[in-house]
Amino acid sequence: MREPDFNALAERLLQCGIAPRHAHRTVNEIRDHYDDLVDAAVDDGIPIRRARQMATRELGRMEDLVAQMSARRELKTWAFRFPRAAIVVYPLACLAVLPAVPVNAGIANAPLLARWGASLLAAGVLTAALLLVLQLSILFG
Amino acid sequence: MAKSNPPFMSGVPELLLLRLLDNREMYGYELVRAIKEVTGEAISLGEGVIYPVLHSLERTGSLKARRKPVGGRTRVYYSLTRQGRGRLADLQEDWRRIQGGIETALESPGHA
Numbered sequence: 001m002r003e004p005d006f007n008a009l010a011e012r013l014l015q016c017g018i019a020p021r022h023a024h025r026t027v028n029e030i031r032d033h034y035d036d037l038v039d040a041a042v043d044d045g046i047p048i049r050r051a052r053q054m055a056t057r058e059l060g061r062m063e064d065l066v067a068q069m070s071a072r073r074e075l076k077t078w079a080f081r082f083p084r085a086a087i088v089v090y091p092l093a094c095l096a097v098l099p100a101v102p103v104n105a106g107i108a109n110a111p112l113l114a115r116w117g118a119s120l121l122a123a124g125v126l127t128a129a130l131l132l133v134l135q136l137s138i139l140f141g
Numbered sequence: 142m143a144k145s146n147p148p149f150m151s152g153v154p155e156l157l158l159l160r161l162l163d164n165r166e167m168y169g170y171e172l173v174r175a176i177k178e179v180t181g182e183a184i185s186l187g188e189g190v191i192y193p194v195l196h197s198l199e200r201t202g203s204l205k206a207r208r209k210p211v212g213g214r215t216r217v218y219y220s221l222t223r224q225g226r227g228r229l230a231d232l233q234e235d236w237r238r239i240q241g242g243i244e245t246a247l248e249s250p251g252h253a
C-alpha cells in the first residue's frame with residue numbers, strides 16, 4: 001500500500017474549494033495523525049515498514065477524506081459557497097479596482113514621476129527655445 | 142478506512158466527539174483512540190473522517206481550536222464552546238428519542 005501523499009491531498013482540497021485555512025490545517029493534522037499511528041506501532045515492536053503500511057490503512061483513503069470535506073459547504077471558500085454571487089461580484093470588484101491601479105501606482109512612485117515630469121518639461125522648454133532661435137534667425141538673418 | 146460503519150451512523154461521529162470534548166480538550170489522534178475505548182471498538186471510525194467533522198463543528202461555533210506545542214509537534218486541541226454544549230444536549234435528546242423508538246419497534250410483535 002502506498003504511503004499517503006500529503007501534498008497531493010492539500011492540492012485536491014484546494015481544488016475542491018476548501019478554504020485554505022481548513023485545507024492546510026487538515027493536512028497538518030492528518031500528517032501528525034499518521035506519524036502518531038506509526039510511532040504507536042513502532043512502540044509495539046512492529047517494524048517501521050509494516051508500521052507505515054498499517055498507519056496508511058488505518059488513516060483511510062485520501063479520496064474519502066476529500067469527499068467528506070467537499071460535502072461540508074461551511075468549509076468552502078465564499079466563491080464556492082455562493083458561485084452565482086461570485087460571478088456577479090468578482091467582475092464588478094475588478095471594474096471598481098482597475099481604474100484605481102494606475103492612480104495607486106502613481107502615488108507609490110511619486111518621486112520618480114516628479115523627476116520624469118521635470119525632465120520632460122526641461123526638454124520641452126529647450127526644444128521650444130531652439131525652435132524660437134531658428135525662427136528668429138530665418139526672419140532676421 | 143479500516144472498517145466502515147453503516148450509513149445510518151451519519152451524525153454519530155459528531156455526537157461522540159462533542160460528548161468526549163465535554164470532559165476535556167483533546168486533539169484528533171487522542172479523540173480517535175478515546176472513541177475506540179469508550180465504545181469498546183463497536184464504533185470504528187475511519188481515522189481521517191473525524192477531521193472534516195471537527196472543522197465543521199469549529200466553523201459552526203460548537204468547538205474552538207487552539208495550537209499547543211507538545212513534544213516537538215504543534216497539536217491542534219479542540220474544546221467545547223457554550224454553543225457546543227447546547228448542540229450536544231440537542232443531539233443526545235435526538236439520539237435517545239430515536240433509540241427509544243427503535244427499541245419499541247424491535248420489542249413489539251411483527252407487523253408483516
